[in-house]
Amino acid sequence: MDELLVTEGRALKHVQVREYVRTLVTGAAPGSPAPSERELVHRFGVARMTVRQAMDALVVEGLLERIPGRGTFVARPRRAASRLTSFTEEMARRGLLAESQTLLARREQAGPGVARALNLTEGDAVIHWRRLRRADGVPMCLEDAYLNEVLIPGFLQSGMPTSLYDALEVRGLRPTWAEDSINADIASADEAQLLEVDPGVPVLRHSRRGLVGEKIIEVSRTVYRADRYTMWLQVGAEG
Amino acid sequence: MDELLVTEGRALKHVQVREYVRTLVTGAAPGSPAPSERELVHRFGVARMTVRQAMDALVVEGLLERIPGRGTFVARPRRAASRLTSFTEEMARRGLLAESQTLLARREQAGPGVARALNLTEGDAVIHWRRLRRADGVPMCLEDAYLNEVLIPGFLQSGMPTSLYDALEVRGLRPTWAEDSINADIASADEAQLLEVDPGVPVLRHSRRGLVGEKIIEVSRTVYRADRYTMWLQVGAEG
DNA sequence: TAGTGGTCTAGACCACGAA
DNA sequence: TCGTGGTCTAGACCACTAA
Structure with a gap:
């Protein structure tokens, strides 16, 4: 969408109309009528x-959603996916209060696995942020996030935010899509202690590579208590 | 897309043109030129x-992809997601040969869980298809699929296909999107025997509700051996 | 009946890319 | 210079919905 660049100076007419309608429509309740096409023609x-x-x-x-013979209306929000949800948002959607306890937040040299995932060289500086995350007070998961320090200078000095994705968003680096892998496993002794479960109970292991365009922003590995967490997904395209 | 219904009789012109171009373009290499707009105008x-x-x-x-001043070309395939992949396709992409052993294929009355998931009433007729699926000969997962019999009449009589999604596709009922839930658990004794593992090893439980538009086509519950299977996903919107 | 979106025409000028 | 896609006009008829 490079129309935005053109907008200053002489805006294209269809862009003018589009953005006018967008301002009318954002925030409006789903089902609200948009202006009719002929009304916009006159305006x-x-x-x-x-x-x-x-x-x-x-x-x-x-x-928007068109209904022949009736008009054009504000559409119900799309099925997920247009935005990657953070843990905080996801818990809120389930009606749970997300809390986060930072166990580790420091600059490290990338190990081989993290370096490959972030497309860096082994030994490059990365930010490692380890958190124990609770929902309504009960441990839910243990998350290790790694960020490319070059892309996010001064991140550690700026005070750790509540939500990583919110913090990235203000820098224009909130991932728009991600490559995930999911597996089942058994909790290790260390994990079990932090998650307050017995060693050997089943856990869900989730690895994520979060990207903006082609830029790799974040790599994370999360281990979830299977007794507390089921992952929900909506996959595939709109029909 | 109800144009398909209109196609018999008097097809809309833009649909004629679209489908003509689609046939030219499917199978063509990315970057191949499509006909120019003015050429199609004349044709x-x-x-x-x-x-x-x-x-x-x-x-x-x-x-397709438009490049101003140059023409219209076959686009590189999108990042995943535009199509739900079947087990057969997924294994092929990993270079593994998928095999499928039908353990059960019959008409049943929907239990409460399946009825709710398929949006039916308890006791309604459903098709239950249970398969043990192998990759390169090794058991990978055990899948129970349930289909709304009303939508797929004569399915059991038509001979069981290799791929459920292929079979649905010819009926125009291949799911275009799905609601999935994923959890970690421990293999039960029965599951362990079929999957050829010890009881109590970790497994991935995957439930899927496959839809076309708003129509619920398929509900399935699959248990994967965690030592053999890691789920891969690409989530989020295109940038 | 009046208004809506869906389709369609027969042109036009522009900026851009390739030769 | 010529062909391409990008934008835009000023109409038209249709099927459908709602009053």
Whole structure:
């Protein structure tokens, strides 16, 4: 979407219409009517095809929904996926209060595994952040996050945030997509102690590589208590 | 996409053009040129806006890519996700030969859990298909799939296919998206015997609800050997 | 019946890329 | 210079919904 760059100076008409409708529509309740195409034709003095081009973009985006013979309406929010959810957000959606206890937050030299995952050279500086995460007070998972220090200078000095994804977002580095792997295993003695379970109980191991475009931002390894956590996913494209 | 229903009789022009281009383009190498818009205008005797409408759909689909001043080309395949992969496809991608042994294939009355998941009433007819799935000869998982019999009449009589998703596809019922839940657990005695592992080893439990649009097609519960299987995912939107 | 979105026409000018 | 896609116009008829 490089139209934004063009916007200063002489904005394209369909972009003007699109952004006008977007401002009307963001925050509106799903099902609210958007302006009709012909109304926008009169308001902007453009051809109907131009209006349709603008509206098409918003429909593809999932913001609007057309109903023939009735009108155009604010769509119900799309099925997940347009945004990677953080642990904090995920717990909130389940009605649980997320808490986070930092066990470790320091600069380290990347080991071989982390270096490969972050596409760095072994020994490069990375930020290692280890947290025990609780939901409604009960340990839920143990997370080790690794960040490429070059991309996030001064991260450790800025005071550790509550939500990693929020902190990345303000830097424009919130991952937009991720490569995940998920496996089942048995809790080690150390993990069991921190998670307050018996050693040998089943756990879910989740590895994530979070990216913005082609840039690898974050690599994390999380071990979840299987008795407390089931992962939910929505996969696949919209029909 | 109800254009398919309209196609018999009088097909819409933009659909004709779109499907013509699609046949030209499927199987072509990424980067191959598609016909130019003006060429299609002449071939079909339609307005350029009509051709653009057809091409727009293919661009949104991710099949084509426009390059201003140069032309329209076959796009590189999108990052995953546009298609739910079946077990057979997934194993093939890992270079493994998938085999499937049917343990059970019959008509049943839906129990409470399956009924709820398929949005049916308890006691409604469902197809239950249980398979032991191997990769390169070694047991990988045990899958129980449930299908709404009303949607797939005569499924059991048609001879069990190799791939459920292929069989659904020819009926236009291949799930386009799914709601999944994933958990870690311990193999039960029965599961362990079929999977050829010791009871109590960790397993990954995967439940799926596969949908086409709003229609629930398939519900499945699969238990994977954790020593043989790690689930890979790409999550999130395109940047 | 009036309004909506869905489709379609027959042109036009522009910026850009390749030759 | 010529062909490409990007944008835009000023209409038109249709099927559908709601009053």
